[in-house]
Amino acid sequence: MHLSFCIFLATQLLLYQEVSSCTDSEYNIRGECCPRCNPGYRVERHCTSGSSTTCVPCGWRTYTNQSNGLTKCFKCQECESGAHLRVKEECTYTKNTVCSCKPGYYCTQFIDHDCEQCSKHTIPPPGFMVTQPGTETNDTQFVPCPPGTYSETEMSTSCEPWTNCSKAGMIEERAGTAVSNAVCACVGQKQVPVPVFVAITAILGLLVLALICGFIIWQWRKRIKKRAARVQEEQRNGNYLPVQENDNMVAPMQETGQHPGEPAFTMA
Template sequence: MRRNKRDNQCGAHKFLGSKMECCDVCPKGKYMESECQGSAKTKCRTCEHEHFMDKANFLSACLPCTVCQEDQNLVTDTECKADQNRRCKCKEGFYCTDIECHHCRPATLCGPGSGVKEKPTAISDTQCERCPPGTFSDVTDFLTPCLNHTNCLGKELEKAGTPEANAQCKDTTSCKCILSISLGVGFAVILIVILATIFFFYWRTRRHSKMTVKLLQVKPEPLPLAHPDTELQYPTLCHDEKYSQNHCSSAVPIGHCMEMSDIECDCVAMSTLGLTQDLDKSVVGGGATGNHDSSSRYQSEPQENEWSET
C-alpha cells in the first residue's frame, strides 16, 4: 500500500504521483490499481467482497469489513458494501459502551413496582422510575412501563391495586342484574294478579247490584182470584147434548178462558170470574127483563124426567 502523496500544486482530488505527475484519485468504493503516466489516467478497481473503501483515495487496496462477534453480544446493523463498512450493534438487552460499539454491556432491568421510563438504546442504558399512584408494574424487564390499574367499572372491587400489583375485580354484576330482573318480573306478576282479583270482585259486585235493581223494579200484577161462593155448580152444562153450539157461545163471554181455573166448553172457554160477574149483574138487575135475560143465557139443570129421555 502506498502512502498518500499530495502537493499543493496538484489541487483537489489529485495527488502527486511517483513520476512527479499530478494524478486523479480513485472514488470511494474503489482502490487505485495503477498511477497515471503521461496521457494515461489513474486506473481504479472496485473493492472485492468483504472489503470496502469509504473515502476518495489513491490506495492500492480496499480495507477489510468489520466482523460482528456474536460472543460479544454483537449483531449486524448494516451490511458491508464496497463504499461502506459493516456496522454492528448490541443485541436486545445490551447497549454499546463506545461509539464504534466494539463491546456490549447488559441493560438494567426494572423490577416490580418500577417501570421503564426510557428503553435502552445502542449506546445508552435503561432508565427506570417508581410507579406513581394508580399505576403498577409486576414484571422484571427493560421494556415494560408502569401500567394503569384496572378500573372496576360495573364490577365489584375485590382488592385494591398497588405499585407492584394490579387491582382485582369481582364479576358479580351479572348475578345482581339477573336477581334484579327476577324480582322486577315477580313483582309485576303479583301486581297483575292483585289487579285482576280486584277487577273480578268489582265486576261481580256491580253485576249483582244491577240484578238486584232489576228485580226491585219489577211490579208483579195481581192474579185474578175466583170467588168460591159464585163458582159454577154444574160444570157439565155445556157438554150436554141438548145444548147447541150457538147457545154455548151466547152463554160464555169470549176471551175469558184461563189455563187451569177456566171451564172449557166445546166452543169457547169461559172463566169462572167472568161467569160470576155475569151472574152478579143478572141478580142486581132484577125485573122481568133481567129474569128473562138470565133464563135465556143460563139454562137450569135438566130434571129427572128429562134425564130418562136421554
C-alpha cells in the first residue's frame, strides 16, 4: 500500500517537472512542450517529436488576443441592441468587439472593462438644475434649484432668480416656486388671471355679436311691416298706380267691312 502510494507520488512529480519545464512561449500537450501560436492564430496540429506546431489564422468573427495553444478561436461578442448597446470598436482577429451604450444611456454593468448593460440617462424635471450631463459611464447629475430661483423646463442647466416685484415698483400677486416665476401686479390693481380674462373677453364678444344680429333682424322686420301697411292703405283708398304708356306700344285696331256691324269677310 505504501509502495503504491510512493510510485504515484513519483509519477506526479515527474509529470509536474515535465509541465513546468515548458517556457512561456510553449504549451504542454500530452507531455510535449509545443510552440504557441501567435495572437490571431490557432493550433491546427500539435507538435510532435519530428514537427513543430501548425498554426492557422482565426476565421471570420473569431479572435485570439494572445499567444496560445488553442484549437479554436474565441467568438466575437455581439453588442445587443435590446440592451441599448452599440459597437464602439469592431472585432478583429486579435481583439474582441468593444461595446458601449447608445446616446442617452450609460453603462450599469461591466465585465472585464466591457459594457454589458445600459440604462437611460435620468431627465431632471422642472425645478432642478443639471450639474453634470450624462456620459457613457455615468448618469445625469442634478440638484434642486436654490431658494429664490426656478426652472420651468426639463434638463435645465441653470435656475433663474424670481422677479423682485418691489424693485420694479409693483406688488407680488403670486409668489415664485421652484418651477415658476413670481407674478407681479401694478400697485392698486389686481391682475386678472389669464384664463378668467380670456373667458370674459369671449363672453363680451358673444354679447356684442348677439346685439348686432338682433338689431339687423329688428330693422328687417320693421321694414316688412311698413311695406305691408302701405299696401293695405292703398287698397282701402282704391289708389292703384297707373300703368305707364310705352312709346313702343301699338293701339289695337279693328277691321270693319262695308256695312257696319257686319264681319269683314266674303263668302267664297
